[in-house]
Amino acid sequence: MPAEVLIAGAGPLGLALGLALRQNGVACTLADARAAGAAADDRRVLALSHGSRQILERLGVWPRLAATPITTIHVSQEGGLGRTLLRARDYGLPALGYVADAGSRAAALEAQAAAQSLAIRRECKVVRATAGTDHISACLSHGTGEETVRAALLAWAEGAVGEAADNVISRDYGQSAVVARVTVHPAPNGIAYERFTPAGPVALLPHQGSGCCAIIVRPHREARELLLLPETAFLERLQWLLRGRLHFDTLGPRAAFPLALRYRPRPVDKRSVWLGNAAQTLHPVAGQGFNLALRDAWELARLLRDAPDPGDDALLRRHAHNRRFDRCGVIGFTDALVRIFGNHRPVVRHARGAGLLLLDLSPPGRDFLARRMMFGARAWV
Ligand SMILES: Cc1cc2nc3c(=O)[nH]c(=O)nc-3n(C[C@H](O)[C@H](O)[C@H](O)COP(=O)(O)OP(=O)(O)OC[C@H]3O[C@@H](n4cnc5c(N)ncnc54)[C@H](O)[C@@H]3O)c2cc1C
Numbered sequence: 579m580p581a582e583v584l585i586a587g588a589g590p591l592g593l594a595l596g597l598a599l600r601q602n603g604v605a606c607t608l609a610d611a612r613a614a615g616a617a618a619d620d621r622r623v624l625a626l627s628h629g630s631r632q633i634l635e636r637l638g639v640w641p642r643l644a645a646t647p648i649t650t651i652h653v654s655q656e657g658g659l660g661r662t663l664l665r666a667r668d669y670g671l672p673a674l675g676y677v678a679d680a681g682s683r684a685a686a687l688e689a690q691a692a693a694q695s696l697a698i699r700r701e702c703k704v705v706r707a708t709a710g711t712d713h714i715s716a717c718l719s720h721g722t723g724e725e726t727v728r729a730a731l732l733a734w735a736e737g738a739v740g741e742a743a744d745n746v747i748s749r750d751y752g753q754s755a756v757v758a759r760v761t762v763h764p765a766p767n768g769i770a771y772e773r774f775t776p777a778g779p780v781a782l783l784p785h786q787g788s789g790c791c792a793i794i795v796r797p798h799r800e801a802r803e804l805l806l807l808p809e810t811a812f813l814e815r816l817q818w819l820l821r822g823r824l825h826f827d828t829l830g831p832r833a834a835f836p837l838a839l840r841y842r843p844r845p846v847d848k849r850s851v852w853l854g855n856a857a858q859t860l861h862p863v864a865g866q867g868f869n870l871a872l873r874d875a876w877e878l879a880r881l882l883r884d885a886p887d888p889g890d891d892a893l894l895r896r897h898a899h900n901r902r903f904d905r906c907g908v909i910g911f912t913d914a915l916v917r918i919f920g921n922h923r924p925v926v927r928h929a930r931g932a933g934l935l936l937l938d939l940s941p942p943g944r945d946f947l948a949r950r951m952m953f954g955a956r957a958w959v
Pocket residue numbers: 586587588589590591592609610611612617622623624625626702703704705735736737738755757835853854855856862864865866867868869870871
């Protein structure tokens with residue numbers, strides 16, 4: 579009986595899962611379709627929650643990562659009253675979350691995987707798999723042909739849920755996120771801005787000194803136009819969207835990412851489990867995708883510790899059950915934010931404004947929101 583977990587995908591999540599399994603004494607091998615270092619040129623900037631910092635610290639990755647702390651989050655909406663402020667000091671924490679380059683996150687995970695001698699097969703794609711009673715056979719395709727390997731469990735960490743995947747619920751938001759590096763004055767000093775506008779949210783994350791990362795969510799056509807705008811016009815548009823709070827000086831590289839919600843209601847099957855983006859691809863409005871993914875990986879690795887058979891059906895069902903609350907909460911919360919703040923009707927706009935104002939005046943409501951951003955489902959306990 580093979581006692582190994584095969585992880586399909588050595589992206590950030592696959593590597594985090596590999597490290598967590600190693601820490602829990604579960605043997606694993608990773609296979610990735612791409613070459614080593616391919617994720618290092620990912621231009622996105624990510625918001626990592628305080629809970630993610632705790633997991634990355636335990637995996638030995640955090641010291642390798644340069645991250646900018648978010649001490650305050652300022653939430654507002656265009657064309658309506660009300661705003662709310664979430665402050666780290668209200669929770670006795672150094673930061674509500676952190677901002678890091680997606681590329682450096684990948685590099686830090688790869689460096690720690692190398693330090694821990696994780697077995698990673700590069701340029702090696704898992705093309706299909708067949709589950710038997712006591713093992714799963716996976717077909718790996720690589721430069722020299724195909725081969726079949728057996729494992730007790732196949733963990734799919736292959737990134738976005740594919741269009742053609744079975745048993746998937748999806749919603750196309752008809753939007754793209756335009757991500758751009760900018761410099762700003764005065765320096766953001768740890769403040770992140772999230773502003774909801776009828777066409778989509780706009781976020782500004784503090785990133786390295788006077789640097790920031792702007793994320794502008796817009797319908798696809800408008801997003802394409804934003805990518806092509808000359809530097810000055812782009813910075814003026816950003817300033818207008820954020821209503822003159824800050825002054826933008828320079829613009830770095832821009833990129834656009836199409837947005838959709840796609841998730842598997844049942845993230846387990848015979849000797850198979852789907853994690854992170856492969857289980858749920860989220861709208862980045864609240865910056866929750868990788869944070870949720872890390873909790874998926876961490877909890878699975880803990881469950882598999884000392885398990886005689888990591889692919890046992892009852893164990894996998896327990897994993898799906900244990901993760902249901904956190905997954906559904908984040909999927910529902912993210913989707914609700916997009917729908918509520920994307921509604922143009924005046925009555926809804928005023929209700930939203932009142933909601934934000936109430937949130938600002940109500941410490942328990944604000945606490946709940948902040949804890950959800952920091953810890954996911956652990957906000958409830
Ligand atoms: C614009 C944008 C902003 C975001 N902002 C945030 C944020 O602020 N905070 C946050 O927490 N999350 C954020 N996210 C989500 C976050 O980026 C993702 O959740 C996370 O990076 C996904 O990591 P992953 O390892 O699951 O997938 P990927 O990074 O896609 O990695 C998948 C890996 O699997 C490999 N692979 C694919 N298929 C196979 C196969 N068949 N066999 C072998 N290997 C395979 C690929 O080569 C790749 O290396 C954002 C997403 C977007 C689009």
